[in-house]
Structures are given as structure tokens and as C-alpha cells.
Amino acid sequence: MVSDRTILSVTIRFQQTMTSHQTKDYHSNWDDKKIVQHFLSSRNKEEDLYPSEKYFLDKFLTKEMRVLDYGCAAGGFVDILSKRYQLPEINYWGVDISPQMIRVAESAHPQSHFELGLSKIQSAGERFDLIYSFGTFHMTFDWRVILKNLYLISRQYLIFDVRLTKTGKTVEDISQSYQKLNFFNEELDTGDVPYIILNEEEFYTYLQSVIEENDEVLTHGYEHSVSHSVTSLYQKIDMMSICVIKKTNSLNG
């Protein structure tokens, strides 16, 4: 007779197999020396900002705000925000999943605050006037929980970008949709990360389930071909920036 214990372990293994395309360790690819070096020497000047990134920051970011940058890489946005919006370095918090990125960010910007993951920030009860996340949600399977958590610790603005398809289905499988991290130098031998493309209706339905009814949602974007370094089901997708403006805040403080 098969014991309960045996049945339990079979079930767990089955679940792991079902999600293996999502759990494959791609996070450590961001620790690659060449990738860290790339972010240390780029994305730190005003001219490195994409128009879609400036769009909402120009409207809403002011110098007295407390700002959180989620997926901050080597912290180059400390320089961008202090030049373009006169944000004091001390008002900037950066969070990333890569220990190497956080290490170089801390040493380049000692006045700012950097954390590996959100948990310390959450347990300390920190809140931010404006939170943004660029180039990150479409590269992590955790984007739903990240969106929820960022929404909770935002006092007013939450800005992020996503990749959407109006008619296609959501693709969240790294074997079907991924980006080579050598997008800045095709000769480099680097790992892959997911390239998540969401069905537009599904995405907005999820967003509505996270935010409050009174909140305002602004969107800005355009159709674009995916980069050469991307392999996916779709060639043309909508690159969308989303700005949630909270109108009520149960966690104010």
C-alpha cells in the first residue's frame, strides 16, 4: 500500500515539473560581470531616458518626493533624477534582485539607499511618493506579486512599463519567449531572461483587481517591433507605460 507521505512527495514533484519553465534560474544571469558593467556605464544620463520613461516622470516627479526605483540595476537613475528633476540623492531608493548590481550601485551612490529585494522595505513600513519600474516587469515571472507589493507601498504614483498584445495570448514561458542579455553587444555570450508579453485585456483585468476603484490609470505607448535579441511568438507588440495615481490610501504614513 502506498503511504500518504509517498503520495505527497509525488504531488510536489509534479507541481515542480509543471512550472519548470518558470522556475529555471535566470535571475543569476543579471549578476554577469559584463551585464553589471554595462549598466554601470550606461543608463545614467538624461539622454539615456526613453521618451516613454520621461512621459510620466516629467509630469509627476518633483524634487521633494521619496522615490523608489524597482529593478534599479547599477543605480544610474540616481544621476538622471538628480540632474533632470533635482531630486536629492538621499531621496532615492533602488531595489534589485541582483546582488552584484546592488553592490556596485551602493558604492557608486553612497547617499542613496539600495536593497536586495523588497522585504526589508516592507517590514520597515517604508512608503514612497512615487515608485517606478522600467524594463523589469516583462523580464520576471513575479511581476504580479511585485505590482501588488509596489502598489501597497506607494503613497501616490506607481509607474511601470509592460509589453502587451491586443489580439494574441499571454506568453509567459521562457522556452517560447526570451531575450538574450547581449542586447547592447551581440558578440557577448550571455544568458537568457524571460520576455513576457501579456494579452492586453488580461493585463488590465489583473491591474483592476489590484488597485482601488477610485484610482486613476493613465497609459502611454506605441506599437513597436521586438528587438533582435528577442525570440518570441510576436514580432510587433505594444510597449506601454502605465501610471496608477492612487486616490485613496489605507496605508498612508
Ligand SMILES: C[S@@+](CC[C@H](N)C(=O)[O-])C[C@H]1O[C@@H](n2cnc3c(N)ncnc32)[C@H](O)[C@@H]1O
Ligand atoms: C533591463 S534591466 C533595467 C534596468 C533599469 N531599470 C533601466 O531601465 O535601465 C532589468 C533590471 O531588473 C532586475 N530584475 C529582474 N528581475 C527582477 C525582480 N524579480 N525583482 C527585482 N529586480 C529584478 C535586473 O537585475 C535588472 O537590473
